[in-house]
Amino acid sequence: MTTDTINGKPRRLPGLKFGSMSEFGWVWIALVLVFAASAVLAPGTVRPGALLSMLPFAAMLAIVSAGQTVIIQQRGLDMSSGAIMTVSGLVVARVALETGSLPLALLATFAAAAAMGLVNGIAVSVFRITPIVATLATGAVYAGVARHVSNGNSISAPAALAEFVHLKIAGLPAILILSALVVALMAAVIRFTPLGRRFTAVGASPAAATAAGFPSMPYLVGTYAVGALYFALGGILFTGFINSATITAGNDYLLPSIAAVVVGGTPFTGGKGSVVASAVAAVFMTQLGQMVLAMGAGTPVQYLVQAAVIVLALAAPRLAKLARG
Amino acid sequence: MTGSATTTDALLLEGITKRFGPVTALDDVSLAIRQGEIHALVGENGAGKSTLMAVASGALVPEEGTVRFFGEALTGHPGETREKGLAIVRQEPSLMPDLTVAENIHVGLPARLRPGVGELSAFVRERLAFWREDHGIDPGARIESLLPEKRFIVEIVKAIASEPRLLILDEPTEHLSGRDVTRLFEVVRELAAKGCAVVYISHRIREVREIAERISVLRSGRQVGTRDAHHLDEDDIIALIVGRRVERPFPPKAGPGETGERIFELHGVSGPGFRDIVMRVDRGEIVGLAGIDGHGQRELMRALAGQKPVEGRINVAGRLVKIASPRDARRAGIRFVPGDRHREGLLPGLSVRENFSVRSIEKDTKGGVISMGAEKRRAREALGRLDVKMAGIEAPITSLSGGNAQKVILTSVMAGDPEVLLLDEPTQGVDVGARAEIYSVMRQAAREGMSQIVVSSDRGELVGLCDRVYVFSRGQIVAELSGDRVNDDAIAQAMMTATNTRAAAAEWGGRLARLGSSDWAPFLMLAAAILILGAVAGSVNPYFLTERSLTNLMAMTATLAMVAYGQHLLMLTGGIDLSVGPLMGLCAVTGSFFLSGDPWLVPSLGWASILVVAAMVGAVNFVLAGPLKLHPMVATLATYMAVQAVSLLLRPVPAGMTDFDILDILGHRFGPVPASFAVAVVAGILLDLALMRSGAGIRWRAFGSNGEAARVAGIRPMAMQAAAYIGCSVLTALAAIMMIEQVAIGDPRAGMGYTLTSIAAVVIGGTALRGGRGLFVGSLLGALFISLINSAATFLQLDPAWQNYLLGGLIILAVAFYSYSRSKAVSA
Incomplete structure (x- = not known):
């Protein structure tokens, strides 16, 4: 199946060692395993009620992780994603408070997020600043913006938003359905449209894409902007969920969202990637956290487990290779 | 040794078999290279030429067979052959772009021939002049600023300077102009006349016939024979290489009138x-x-x-x-098939299908949606017309050989009509x-x-x-x-x-760009910015210039500078450590168990345990990023979380006041200058001296500039990485000890901000993230500048948001300016 005849000798081709299983398939197995482990170790966390309260968190993390995934596919990283979430939560609450109009508030928030994403994209592609440095820097600036918008106080969320976030459709949280829709939309655009293919090509090799007539700059800038829109959606939903916009809202999402991308299997080398795998990994990470908490451990242990999962997810193929010799 | 009938062969390979998994790359190959001969090695791509030379150089150990280098069997220790007189000129020069010509030659020489750093420049000047008087290469110029053919000349001069007894040239004329090819042939003949054995690998059969005395042909990993070059014509050689006699490989041209408008x-x-x-x-x-x-x-x-x-x-x-x-x-x-296939042609990580279809995907698109079926059909059909050897259209493009990959690219570009x-x-x-x-x-x-x-x-x-x-x-x-x-x-x-003359080339960039690309630019700009900001803050609020405020500024700067040095050390090798912030906290927490003045606990044990804890964190980072090959950002992100978790487990809330006597020692001052600041300044200067003026420093930068080339030059990557990660953590621990003077309690969250500010100090100080260059004094100034922004914002009574704006904005501005200037100073 994976052999090719060259010079009359069978030759295995690299990259297809696991049969038809792609590198993005493992996270599904991990998901099944974590629910199985939960059922044994912390049965309380797999009861319907517990699942329904876990899923909104997973859904918000999935949206943010999807945004981070496309940026990582462009050999980037957005360390300002937490700050963009925070600013978005604050802007939607503040504009809604001052104008009384939720649609206007949403429009203003997405416009602000797109602007922040554009700045990131321009810093990375036009000024050619290493993504981690560029977005750490813009993240600092956006944290300043958050201070300005909030004046140091939290703002209560618009009632309509809070209501939507807590809505259930057919017994499922609306937020979960929305999350599945936006993740599926992104996956479909990447896979089934020319735009998505060119986006993937630019991520795989900006120089080759340029030589083929697709200069990388607009794709890079666009990717950071789209990523920021997803962070904004996460920030808006989180504000609705906790019923208030705070200055620290996004901080807790930065590392877990990157972790979800890593666990999902999207490499940092560009090109390949899967937003669906990242979203599944977000569910996995959230349930893992619930399980650890239910077993009586505190937040520090949760951090430790997350760190261990990241290392395992990345090092496993390497360790397996070493073990095989 | 010479002249007699029993002359030892320079290189004697006997019965070499080398396998990569199930693939046999070399099958019972024997080859003898005589001293003083020019011996060509030819064969198709994948015939095993490079593998054979890797075996000869000791870089690969064969499963069977022996390698004798001037009669001595190789033990398989890499670098051994280099010290014994082997030099290789590679098709892709193994040079470090951020190092100067002279430094590259220094790193590339065997240890016994390396001149002292002081005499290096004269040594290199002399070697370059030997190549050609009008070489036009400045020994002090960075490799990246040279044109490709000049770089290749440096690679050749480096090989000759190592006084080889066996010289291997791998496709040496691909980058050279006609004049330098002539010179290369002269030099190769001179070397051979002096007894040096030369192995000449080339695709260009005409050149091979011109230069070589004997020709060995490899086909599919087997030796097809060694012949006297003068008894073969071009067709004979081609026939030996491909194993069948081919007619002229060119199809008939268009006749007159066959071409159109x-x-x-x-x-x-x-x-x-x-x-x-x-x-x-x-x-x-x-x-x-x-x-x-x-x-x-x-x-x-x-x-x-x-x-x-x-x-x-x-x-x-x-x-x-x-x-x-x-x-x-x-x-x-207009469509383009680029010459640099790996950089501009292939989309690595993607399948053959995706590589084929991306340039004409609109043909498979209906109503904005790609039909996967149509795409696969088109790919199979187009690639089927050429004999592309692959495991199928879903095979990764990187699994194809050079010729097959080129066929895919050509087909793909042509598919765009x-x-x-x-x-x-x-x-x-x-x-x-x-x-x-x-x-x-x-x-x-x-x-x-x-x-x-x-x-x-x-x-x-x-x-x-x-x-x-x-x-x-x-x-x-x-x-x-x-x-x-x-x-x-x-x-x-x-x-x-041709008798035409070249139009004078326009000078690159402007004055500003040239200034920005010099090593001193960051210092000048930072110094100016520091003075201006200090003057503004001082004139608005006179308290800013009081001794107390300045002492405080220096103490903050010292702490940040020490973390930044750690980050800097690591960034020079191309790494990055996000875990320094939480590590500062962990060090403070660790210290808080020993430094509270409790008679049972000895402070020196505290210092020791802080250093040990830090070294352990550094070692973990190294294992993740080194042997386990995790991306340094992700590896240290994982330790970031883990280290923070450990701190929180040890001290859920801040506790453990540091003893006042210890605080007094840590806070010692020479007049207004805190001891910590003096330490930071002296450390920065010493680190720079070591980096710029010692062989170890040159090798450190060499590794950061081009890891693979450094490995080839005998630098051990794992040792360098281990030193870089552990060094970074230990310097962070020293910074944490300075920080203890300021926080005085075991706070698990102390120091979190240092992850961002340490990276900021290094990049504002002019160090490139991709490694290879940057001075520690720059990071010191960067640290001073950041501390100044934070304290000036307070003294100017700015909204706290302005600290963020200034810090973030200045990082972007500084890095954008440096990278713009450098891109202007780099030659293609």
Whole structure:
């Protein structure tokens, strides 16, 4: 199946060692395993009620992780994603408070997020600043913006938003359905449209894409902007969920969202990637956290487990290779 | 030793078998290279030439067989052969772009021949002059600022300077101009006359016949034979290489009248490297651009592909077009097969199917949606027409050999139905069999009406393939040859006898850019910014300039500078450590268990445990990023979380006040200057001296600039990485000890901000993240500047948000400026 005849000798081709299983398939197995482990170790966390309260968190993390995934596919990283979430939560609450109009508030928030994403994209592609440095820097600036918008106080969320976030459709949280829709939309655009293919090509090799007539700059800038829109959606939903916009809202999402991308299997080398795998990994990470908490451990242990999962997810193929010799 | 009948062979390979998993790369190969002979090694791609030379150099250990180097069996220790007199000139020069010419030669020499750092410049000057008096290479210039052919000369000079007893040249003439090829042949003959054995690997059969005395041929990992070069003609050699006697690999050209109307016309077209170009290409015609490398033909092609600026009248199929970007070229119907396949052709990580379809995906799209079925059918059909060896269209493109990958790219570009196809070195690094196929595909497409322009440094290829040839010299067309006049002699004559002169090249960049690219630029700019900001803060609020405030500023700077040094040390090697912030906290927490003045606990035990804890964290980072090969950002992100977790487990809330006597010692001052600041300044200067003026420092930067080239030069990557990660953590621990003086309690969250500010200090100080260069004093100034922003914001009573704006904005501005300036100072 994976052999090719060259010079009359069978030759295995690299990259297809696991049969038809792609590198993005493992996270599904991990998901099944974590629910199985939960059922044994912390049965309380797999009861319907517990699942329904876990899923909104997973859904918000999935949206943010999807945004981070496309940026990582462009050999980037957005360390300002937490700050963009925070600013978005604050802007939607503040504009809604001052104008009384939720649609206007949403429009203003997405416009602000797109602007922040554009700045990131321009810093990375036009000024050619290493993504981690560029977005750490813009993240600092956006944290300043958050201070300005909030004046140091939290703002209560618009009632309509809070209501939507807590809505259930057919017994499922609306937020979960929305999350599945936006993740599926992104996956479909990447896979089934020319735009998505060119986006993937630019991520795989900006120089080759340029030589083929697709200069990388607009794709890079666009990717950071789209990523920021997803962070904004996460920030808006989180504000609705906790019923208030705070200055620290996004901080807790930065590392877990990157972790979800890593666990999902999207490499940092560009090109390949899967937003669906990242979203599944977000569910996995959230349930893992619930399980650890239910077993009586505190937040520090949760951090430790997350760190261990990241290392395992990345090092496993390497360790397996070493073990095989 | 010489002269007698029993002369020891320089290199004796006997019964070498080398397998990679199930693949047998070399099968019972024996080869003897005599002292003083020039021995050519030829064969198709994948025939095993490079593997054989890797075995000969000790870089690979064969499963069976012995390697004798001047009679001694190799033990398999890499670097052993280098010390014993082996030098290799690689097709891709193994040089460090951020190091100077002189430093590169220093790193590349065997230890016994390395001159002291003080005499290095004179040593290198002399070696360069030996190559050619008018070499025009400054020993103090960075490699990245040199043109490719100059870099290659440095690679050759480096090899000769190592006084080799065995010299291996791998495709040495690919990058050289005619004059330097002549010089290379002279030097190689001189070396051989002195008894040095030379192995000459090349695709160019003509060159091989000119230089070599004996020729060995490898085919599919087997030795086909060693022959006397003078008894073989070109066809014989080709026959040995491919194993069957091939006819001329070129398909018949178009006869007169077979080509159609004008498709592509250039009038007075100029750009960087070429000017006043007038040429045309008819429908179905293959036109060659000949000339010595660097005379404008490739520059013109890249400009027509939209990769370089171009002006003048360009007509495609009767329409006047403007080409300002690759997209414009694409829309005008011009498509490009790039010469650097790995960098500009392949999409690594993606499948053969995706690599094929991406350039013409609109053909599989209906209503904005791609039909996967249509895409697969089209890929199978197009690739099936050529004999592409692959495991299927879903195989990763990187699993294909060079020739097969080139076929995929060519097919992919052609699938876009260009009016004009530009091909840069269409068969470079492609074996003879695949070459013939590529030629026939090109000719077939021409017959179907596709106009093509070919740039090739292989004159024989242009002669055999092209209907017409334009000859370039010094950026202009000096001859147009067609029909029978498309022959080797006519092209060579036009190239050699041109009397035109080159237009003076425009100087790059402006004064500002040149300033920005110098090593001193960050210091000058930072110093100016520090003085201005300090003056403003001092004039608005006089308290800013009091002793107390300045002492405090220096203490903050010292702490930040020490973390930044750690980050800097690591960034020089191309790494990054996000875990430094939480590590500061963990060090403070660790110390808090020992430093509270409790008589049971000894402070020195506290200092020791802080250092041990930090070294352990560094070791974990190293294991993750080194042996386990995790991306340093992700690896240290994981330790970031883990270290923070451990701190929180040890001290859920801040506790453990530090003893006042200890605080007094830590806070010692010389007048207004805190001891910690003095330590930071002295440490920065010492680190810089070590970095710039010692062999170890040069090797450190060499590793950061080009890890693979450094490995080849005998630098051990794992040792360097271990030192970098552990060094970073230990310096962070020293910073944490300075921080204890300021926080005085075991706070698990103390120091979190240092992750961002340490990276900021280093990059504002002018160090590039990709490694290889940057001075510690720059990071010290960066640290001072950041501390100044934070305290000035307080003294100026700015909204706290302004601290964020200033910090973030200045990082962006500084890095953008440096990277802009440097990109202007880099040669292609």
